[in-house]
Amino acid sequence: MGVIKCLPQVDGDLGWYLTAANVKQSIGRPLKGQQRADIVVLGAGFTGLSAAQRLKELYPNQTIAVVEALDVGQGTSGRNAGFIIDLPHNVDAQENTPEQDAHIRRLNAFAIERLQNWREQFQIDCLWHQAGKYLVAKETANLAGLDAFEASLQKRQDAYQRFKRDALAARLGTDYYQEGIFTPGNILMNPAALVRGIALGLQEHIDFYTRSPIIHIEYGDEIKLHTVGGVLHAKKMVQCTSSFTDVSALTKNTIAPVFTYGSLTDPLPEHLWQKHFHHIQPWGVTSAHPAGTTVRWTPDRRILVRNILEFNPSQHSSEQQRQQAWQQHRASFEARFPFLKQVDFQYTWGGVLAVTMNYQSVFAQPQDNVYVICGCNGVGVAKGTYLGYYMAEMMHGNNSEALEFIRQTSQPTKVPPEPFRSLGAKWRIHKEQQTAGLDI
Numbered sequence: 446m447g448v449i450k451c452l453p454q455v456d457g458d459l460g461w462y463l464t465a466a467n468v469k470q471s472i473g474r475p476l477k478g479q480q481r482a483d484i485v486v487l488g489a490g491f492t493g494l495s496a497a498q499r500l501k502e503l504y505p506n507q508t509i510a511v512v513e514a515l516d517v518g519q520g521t522s523g524r525n526a527g528f529i530i531d532l533p534h535n536v537d538a539q540e541n542t543p544e545q546d547a548h549i550r551r552l553n554a555f556a557i558e559r560l561q562n563w564r565e566q567f568q569i570d571c572l573w574h575q576a577g578k579y580l581v582a583k584e585t586a587n588l589a590g591l592d593a594f595e596a597s598l599q600k601r602q603d604a605y606q607r608f609k610r611d612a613l614a615a616r617l618g619t620d621y622y623q624e625g626i627f628t629p630g631n632i633l634m635n636p637a638a639l640v641r642g643i644a645l646g647l648q649e650h651i652d653f654y655t656r657s658p659i660i661h662i663e664y665g666d667e668i669k670l671h672t673v674g675g676v677l678h679a680k681k682m683v684q685c686t687s688s689f690t691d692v693s694a695l696t697k698n699t700i701a702p703v704f705t706y707g708s709l710t711d712p713l714p715e716h717l718w719q720k721h722f723h724h725i726q727p728w729g730v731t732s733a734h735p736a737g738t739t740v741r742w743t744p745d746r747r748i749l750v751r752n753i754l755e756f757n758p759s760q761h762s763s764e765q766q767r768q769q770a771w772q773q774h775r776a777s778f779e780a781r782f783p784f785l786k787q788v789d790f791q792y793t794w795g796g797v798l799a800v801t802m803n804y805q806s807v808f809a810q811p812q813d814n815v816y817v818i819c820g821c822n823g824v825g826v827a828k829g830t831y832l833g834y835y836m837a838e839m840m841h842g843n844n845s846e847a848l849e850f851i852r853q854t855s856q857p858t859k860v861p862p863e864p865f866r867s868l869g870a871k872w873r874i875h876k877e878q879q880t881a882g883l884d885i
């Protein structure tokens with residue numbers, strides 16, 4: 446019997462969820478009484494929904510259920526910065542071979558197309574736009590991150606433009622950054638609206654149990670997932686619970702839960718928009734430094750700030766931690782937009798990244814009828830979408846080059862046991878935040 450010790454909770458004011466056009470539409474019902482499914486997918490993020498949809502296609506006559514602790518869109522899939530990243534790029538990851546890069550690129554393109562198709566099919570209003578992405582640096586020391594990125598783009602012959610301060614300022618509406626590299630393929634959106642829209646579309650053929658934290662799981666020929674007052678009996682389970690996954694030694698020593706935080710403004714008042722942004726297209730920037738700040742200017746005229754990395758095994762944030770995050774967000778925001786000091790953040794929230802040491806994910810079958818995906822690091826919108834699809838393919842016995850690549854590159858290295866895990870993770874994060882300087 447697996448007792449689940451750590452459950453997700455709502456960490457603050459979830460800006461994307463609360464401003465999503467579909468927030469009032471109801472998805473699923475709480476899991477109460479005795480329920481059955483042939484296959485249960487635990488976790489309704491991008492990974493779980495992608496797995497569930499492909500399973501339904503492959504097993505049209507079987508009952509597929511999705512169980513989610515919160516409302517759909519309140520989990521990390523609905524709390525992230527809303528970048529669907531097309532390029533193989535982790536700012537501080539080890540370099541891939543050209544073949545690996547080509548595979549990741551194809552898989553990201555596949556995920557973007559899959560999400561795009563759902564967006565069209567289910568008519569999801571989620572501010573989806575192909576804005577591309579700027580990788581930016583303020584500190585001279587961090588220009589090295591841009592140089593390394595540029596070298597990888599040149600090697601792969603990817604399209605890009607590199608801008609100095611003035612040209613960048615004309616595009617972003619802030620002259621904060623020294624330089625930036627623009628790549629065109631990235632998508633920006635409201636992630637809570639997108640993940641909710643997908644679930645709303647899928648619930649015609651898939652059973653959704655929401656606001657249903659699973660508190661323990663009984664493994665065996667039949668899997669029993671228990672909520673308070675309910676049990677779901679299933680023949681197979683696909684666990685897509687990200688950092689909350691704790692099913693076996695396989696995942697236990699591979700994932701480090703790292704908290705990060707976002708803040709979002711209300712739409713800028715008309716006079717400020719007219720004065721500073723009327724000629725600026727919506728954009729998204731990530732930092733050339735791994736601990737730097739992500740910023741977005743959205744199509745509905747809001748500004749998002751995301752930063753802070755905290756090793757946080759509790760996987761929950763306190764009001765005090767969110768207040769500290771808010772203070773850092775204000776400092777980052779006012780440094781970039783000194784002319785917007787009177788604009789408040791209406792929403793500040795935290796969310797947990799499932800980080801692995803070598804950036805590879807867990808994609809595994811620890812038991813005959815149990816399948817696990819977790820550890821998508823900071824690129825889970827695209828990665829979770831393709832891993833979910835290919836997990837269903839693997840369960841069905843479908844082989845492909847893409848699946849083989851995923852299997853070979855899903856070997857996360859072990860993190861050291863406690864207390865070394867905590868000490869090592871804290872030291873690494875501290876060091877990175879110190880060297881980021883004004884890029885935070």
Ligand SMILES: Cc1cc2nc3c(=O)[nH]c(=O)nc-3n(C[C@H](O)[C@H](O)[C@H](O)COP(=O)(O)OP(=O)(O)OC[C@H]3O[C@@H](n4cnc5c(N)ncnc54)[C@H](O)[C@@H]3O)c2cc1C
Pocket residue numbers: 449452453487488489490491492493512513514515519520521522523524525526527528529530657658659660685686687688689705706707751795796797798799819821822823824825826827828829
């Ligand atoms: C602030 C922030 C910004 C980010 N920005 C980006 C970005 O711009 N682009 C990007 O690609 N990635 C980004 N990420 C990472 C990305 O959000 C994750 O990689 C992604 O959400 C992983 O998706 P998932 O479906 O695997 O897991 P999740 O989205 O975490 O989904 C797992 C679900 O399982 C549910 N669950 C867990 N335990 C239980 C239980 N016991 N019972 C029932 N349900 C349970 C959770 O409630 C959750 O909804 C960001 C993350 C954060 C925190």
